[in-house]
Amino acid sequence: MNFHVLTLFPEMICQAMQSSITGRAIENGSITVEAVNIRDFAFNKHMKVDDYPYGGGAGMLMQAEPVYLAWESVRKRMEAPCRTVFLTPQGKTFTQEMARDLAQSRDLIFLCGHYEGIDERVLEEIVTDPVSIGDYVLTGGELPALVMMDAISRMVPGVLGNEESGENESFSAGLLEYPQYTRPQVWHGKEVPEVLMSGHHGNVDAWRREQSIIRTLRTRPDLLPQSDLSNKEWNFVRQLKKQWKEEAAKKNENV
Ligand code: ADE
Numbered sequence: 001m002n003f004h005v006l007t008l009f010p011e012m013i014c015q016a017m018q019s020s021i022t023g024r025a026i027e028n029g030s031i032t033v034e035a036v037n038i039r040d041f042a043f044n045k046h047m048k049v050d051d052y053p054y055g056g057g058a059g060m061l062m063q064a065e066p067v068y069l070a071w072e073s074v075r076k077r078m079e080a081p082c083r084t085v086f087l088t089p090q091g092k093t094f095t096q097e098m099a100r101d102l103a104q105s106r107d108l109i110f111l112c113g114h115y116e117g118i119d120e121r122v123l124e125e126i127v128t129d130p131v132s133i134g135d136y137v138l139t140g141g142e143l144p145a146l147v148m149m150d151a152i153s154r155m156v157p158g159v160l161g162n163e164e165s166g167e168n169e170s171f172s173a174g175l176l177e178y179p180q181y182t183r184p185q186v187w188h189g190k191e192v193p194e195v196l197m198s199g200h201h202g203n204v205d206a207w208r209r210e211q212s213i214i215r216t217l218r219t220r221p222d223l224l225p226q227s228d229l230s231n232k233e234w235n236f237v238r239q240l241k242k243q244w245k246e247e248a249a250k251k252n253e254n255v
Contacts, residue, residue, distance in 0.1 A: 112141030174227030
């Protein structure tokens, strides 16, 4: 997987990607990261890449031409056309499913905006995937690009030590991950759940599945309709809801 990032802050991309697991993935050749400085493609002596918006309004816009030339410098080295992701709050919200899909590509270009945005005409010509990482506004596209590259890298074979673990976590079955524990067995008076010490794999799996369902119902019930719950598990969900409702009612009585 080769990531190509068009940005005004290449050092931000390189520093972050060279750390931790993505750093190891770069070292072992599973991924490559190239940060292209859009300012290198400015066409005036001040290396300016922004200008005032036609029609007025606050802030400055990145001009079309330097962005296009930066993109072209990457694209012309490629044999096949490749997807260009533009990081923007106006994009489709990034999900695990999108990460899995994008991880199938050999090359990906990320375009990071700054100031108040980018001239629409260049976006029309080069962007295939406008993506938002959530409903909030950041100062630039670099952090969103890093978030996406991190999530996509995990899906690339050879990046995680254990091939399985890319999928065996939160969201993969549409449920949140179960709680985990390591030594010591008692910490601050809290014991590790007994079933995890039983050595009975079937019971451990069943407990973990149940915990995943409880967690998802508690904090992200919106995920449940798309999850892979069995009829028996849906009954468990209904039973939990009833129980929590009764508990809440009892609490209210006591107030
Ligand atoms: N640029 C600014 N805010 C953003 C967001 N939430 N997602 C993607 N790109 C952005």
